[in-house]
Amino acid sequence: MPPAPVLDVRVASVLDWFATEARDLPWRHDDCSPWGVLVSEVMLQQTPVVRVEPVWREWMRRWPTPGDLAAATQADAVRAWGRLGYPRRAKRLWECAVTLAAHHDGAVPRDEEELLALPGIGAYTAAAIRAFAFGERDVVLDTNVRRVIGRAWRAQPLPPAHLTRGEREHAASLVPDDAAASVAWNAGAMELGALVCTARAPRCAECVIASDCAWLAAGSPGLDAAPRRTQPWHGTDRQVRGRIMALLRAADAPLNISGQASLEDIEPGQLDACLASLVSDGLVTVADEGRGLYSL
Numbered sequence: 001m002p003p004a005p006v007l008d009v010r011v012a013s014v015l016d017w018f019a020t021e022a023r024d025l026p027w028r029h030d031d032c033s034p035w036g037v038l039v040s041e042v043m044l045q046q047t048p049v050v051r052v053e054p055v056w057r058e059w060m061r062r063w064p065t066p067g068d069l070a071a072a073t074q075a076d077a078v079r080a081w082g083r084l085g086y087p088r089r090a091k092r093l094w095e096c097a098v099t100l101a102a103h104h105d106g107a108v109p110r111d112e113e114e115l116l117a118l119p120g121i122g123a124y125t126a127a128a129i130r131a132f133a134f135g136e137r138d139v140v141l142d143t144n145v146r147r148v149i150g151r152a153w154r155a156q157p158l159p160p161a162h163l164t165r166g167e168r169e170h171a172a173s174l175v176p177d178d179a180a181a182s183v184a185w186n187a188g189a190m191e192l193g194a195l196v197c198t199a200r201a202p203r204c205a206e207c208v209i210a211s212d213c214a215w216l217a218a219g220s221p222g223l224d225a226a227p228r229r230t231q232p233w234h235g236t237d238r239q240v241r242g243r244i245m246a247l248l249r250a251a252d253a254p255l256n257i258s259g260q261a262s263l264e265d266i267e268p269g270q271l272d273a274c275l276a277s278l279v280s281d282g283l284v285t286v287a288d289e290g291r292g293l294y295s296l
């Protein structure tokens with residue numbers, strides 16, 4: 001990663017803003033362990049902060065180290081995941097804890113290659129763990145950061161669907177040379193994107209870099225015309241899978257899913273297919289095939 005010798009005025013403004021406006025989140029506290037940061041990053045991958053925070057607190061209370069989670073069952077982890085969505089993340093997090101306990105003395109590694117080899121840890125999450133748990137200078141590019149950079153530097157209403165090499169190189173060139181400042185920039189750009197430079201209704205009047213924002217200077221073009229990436233929810237397989245998981249999380253004993261009155265509105269073919277996909281993903285166990293009983 002090339003050094004950034006001169007701090008861009010927008011980067012400097014975000015650093016100043018973040019120093020006073022950063023939300024007080026438990027995984028940002030100095031005493032939060034690398035494991036706590038890792039858990040927060042996995043939970044935050046597809047779920048907003050407000051829903052993650054209570055689940056993260058309870059999770060860390062029960063399993064303050066990877067070894068604690070590794071000693072629990074996968075079903076315990078999936079149950080504790082609650083309604084965060086995309087429960088495969090709970091399974092992967094539990095597998096990650098088992099791997100850490102077995103091969104890393106129960107500690108989260110700092111090395112990028114070792115992080116990438118862990119279940120459920122991709123390039124973004126590895127960079128975020130290195131930056132936020134270990135203070136490393138890295139390029140942490142989530143959708144919020146990409147949107148802020150795309151607008152403020154490139155006058156784009158929304159970033160492209162997939163990260164390009166040019167976009168990554170440009171983002172890398174903005175990261176401050178100083179490690180502590182680089183961490184604050186990564187977290188601050190993320191925070192600005194989450195709170196101010198939001199996808200559909202950016203609050204430019206309140207934005208600390210408004211006077212230097214390329215998209216605002218260009219008259220904020222193209223946002224209405226940009227395609228929405230939000231997925232429909234009601235009646236989707238994702239929703240049906242979520243309803244099955246909610247029933248199984250609350251159950252003390254194996255359940256006959258196809259006999260549940262609360263699922264009667266679901267077309268039987270879709271219900272069977274969703275149940276089969278949950279079994280195939282390893283999230284649901286067939287407790288008694290003959291009697292059609294399932295459990296976590």
Ligand code: SF4
Nearest residue numbers: 197202204207210213
């Ligand atoms: S001025 Fe508006 S578009 Fe530009 S970075 Fe700030 S919130 Fe985003």
